[in-house]
Amino acid sequence: MASAAAPTTFSLLHSATPAASSSSRVQLSSSLRVRPLTRRLGFTAADPLLAANVAARVAAVKVGRGRRGVVSMAKKSVGDLSAADLKGKKVFVRADLNVPLDDNQNITDDTRIRAAIPTIKYLIQNGAKVILSSHLGRPKGVTPKYSLGPLVPRLSELIGFPVVKAEDSIGPEVEKLVASLPDGGVLLLENVRFYKEEEKNDPEHAKKLASLADLFVNDAFGTAHRAHASTEGVTKFLKPSVAGFLLQKELDYLVGAVSSPKRPFAAIVGGSKVSSKIGVIESLLEKVDILLLGGGMIFTFYKAQGLSVGSSLVEEDKLDLATTLLAKAKEKGVSLLLPSDVVIADKFAPDANSKVVPASAIPDGWMGLDIGPDSVKSFNEALDTTKTIIWNGPMGVFEFDKFAVGTEAIAKKLADLSEKGVTTIIGGGDSVAAVEKVGVANVMSHISTGGGASLELLEGKELPGVVALDEATPVPV
Numbered sequence: 205m206a207s208a209a210a211p212t213t214f215s216l217l218h219s220a221t222p223a224a225s226s227s228s229r230v231q232l233s234s235s236l237r238v239r240p241l242t243r244r245l246g247f248t249a250a251d252p253l254l255a256a257n258v259a260a261r262v263a264a265v266k267v268g269r270g271r272r273g274v275v276s277m278a279k280k281s282v283g284d285l286s287a288a289d290l291k292g293k294k295v296f297v298r299a300d301l302n303v304p305l306d307d308n309q310n311i312t313d314d315t316r317i318r319a320a321i322p323t324i325k326y327l328i329q330n331g332a333k334v335i336l337s338s339h340l341g342r343p344k345g346v347t348p349k350y351s352l353g354p355l356v357p358r359l360s361e362l363i364g365f366p367v368v369k370a371e372d373s374i375g376p377e378v379e380k381l382v383a384s385l386p387d388g389g390v391l392l393l394e395n396v397r398f399y400k401e402e403e404k405n406d407p408e409h410a411k412k413l414a415s416l417a418d419l420f421v422n423d424a425f426g427t428a429h430r431a432h433a434s435t436e437g438v439t440k441f442l443k444p445s446v447a448g449f450l451l452q453k454e455l456d457y458l459v460g461a462v463s464s465p466k467r468p469f470a471a472i473v474g475g476s477k478v479s480s481k482i483g484v485i486e487s488l489l490e491k492v493d494i495l496l497l498g499g500g501m502i503f504t505f506y507k508a509q510g511l512s513v514g515s516s517l518v519e520e521d522k523l524d525l526a527t528t529l530l531a532k533a534k535e536k537g538v539s540l541l542l543p544s545d546v547v548i549a550d551k552f553a554p555d556a557n558s559k560v561v562p563a564s565a566i567p568d569g570w571m572g573l574d575i576g577p578d579s580v581k582s583f584n585e586a587l588d589t590t591k592t593i594i595w596n597g598p599m600g601v602f603e604f605d606k607f608a609v610g611t612e613a614i615a616k617k618l619a620d621l622s623e624k625g626v627t628t629i630i631g632g633g634d635s636v637a638a639v640e641k642v643g644v645a646n647v648m649s650h651i652s653t654g655g656g657a658s659l660e661l662l663e664g665k666e667l668p669g670v671v672a673l674d675e676a677t678p679v680p681v
């Protein structure tokens with residue numbers, strides 16, 4: 205790729221043969237490590253409110269190539285609103301509180317609730333009346349098991365006082381509760397998806413939601429790829445409509461850091477199928493210096509190169525695509541690495557028999573379920589040269605302990621590099637689960653709260669929930 209800093213001595217591993225991979229030698233970068241964006245701006249990741257606020261002001265730049273060409277993703281932030289703008293104002297806040305619940309309605313991962321708190325607290329501290337809304341799951345009509353009720357205790361605990369819960373998201377009862385909300389109070393609306401008009405982005409419905417408030421803050425990054433009434437529709441009726449701190453931080457990393465990365469810039473893409481990652485790979489090939497591929501998709505690449513893959517996951521109709529992507533990497537000067545060895549299993553099960561073999565020697569009847577130790581070694585060497593890394597998708601079937609080793613090794617490597625100042629961005633979905641399983645989530649530069657939304661951003665698409673927000677006022681940088 206056109207980068208002066210790209211590692212020129214890095215061999216292009218289009219061949220999946222063990223000989224090719226193990227013979228690769230990566231020249232270690234001797235240049236100084238850069239500090240993550242937050243540290244460079246003079247605050248710590250432990251101070252997300254301040255971090256996002258300052259980042260919004262300082263780092264909000266024209267970034268991203270969207271569906272309709274180059275667009276500005278720099279949006280007005282809630283941090284641009286002062287106490288004078290907020291005191292006594294009714295603020296409709298759309299968050300993504302779509303958290304997993306167990307059979308007893310206990311929250312099993314509160315990450316998304318915690319991530320929404322900085323914006324809510326900022327509004328409270330500035331005397332606003334917070335009308336908080338979210339979806340939970342994909343209900344078809346009013347469905348008690350998708351009520352937001354179970355979130356109230358944790359939300360109240362994190363906010364520091366009891367949150368009032370409405371039984372609906374629109375209507376006279378909600379209006380009464382809004383009217384009795386004190387300055388600095390928080391009212392949680394019921395699941396916005398209990399109305400089918402929400403997902404249809406029905407303008408009349410959006411108008412009803414908007415009529416509850418004076419202004420709009422969208423902090424629902426995980427749902428920003430949906431043009432729904434509470435994410436996009438309400439912006440037509442509420443001014444200003446601004447980005448919350450979480451949304452801004454996600455954009456700063458997934459668009460800002462990816463568009464203007466400190467180089468060398470590496471992407472690690474895994475997951476099950478190449479078909480679900482085509483857009484991401486194609487988009488990243490335009491930006492990265494190094495691309496490491498793992499997960500189930502590698503077998504389609506191997507087969508495209510004429511290797512036998514046993515009974516590994518292969519998308520027969522994507523063989524040509526795999527060949528095209530390899531050629532594109534070569535054309536762009538991207539160092540693309542496929543794993544040189546794999547952990548194979550005699551069945552798709554946690555207790556399968558397993559062994560490590562070169563990628564070129566997968567026997568019939570066996571399937572590859574993880575990357576092998578040599579691959580981890582060469583991936584680590586490649587990552588050692590980088591200053592920015594983005595990771596999306598696990599290296600193997602990490603749900604089975606036996607085949608989680610490669611994914612966990614990559615998670616540990618990123619944690620190690622992050623502590624040395626490399627910007628590490630985890631792009632949502634299963635890779636986040638893997639990072640959390642290893643217990644290194646807190647050291648990464650950024651962990652996205654969005655699965656589909658982060659994928660769409662990485663594909664270079666615009667998110668309707670972001671596009672609809674007010675543009676940031678340009679500031680001299």
Ligand SMILES: Nc1ncnc2c1ncn2[C@@H]1O[C@H](COP(=O)(O)OP(=O)(O)OP(=O)(O)O)[C@@H](O)[C@H]1O
Pocket residue numbers: 474475476477480498499500501517572573574596597598599600601602603632633634635655656
């Ligand atoms: N070699 C393999 N064979 C089969 N499945 C695999 C293999 N390697 C990884 N997977 C599976 O890929 C799945 C994750 O793939 P997916 O494409 O959904 O990744 P993701 O992008 O991290 O997740 P999400 O779609 O939630 O954002 C995991 O369930 C994992 O078990």
Ligand SMILES: O=C(O)[C@H](O)COP(=O)(O)O
Pocket residue numbers: 300302341342426427430654655656657
């Ligand atoms: O979990 C997610 O990815 C978001 O909350 C969006 O949910 P959805 O895919 O049901 O719109």
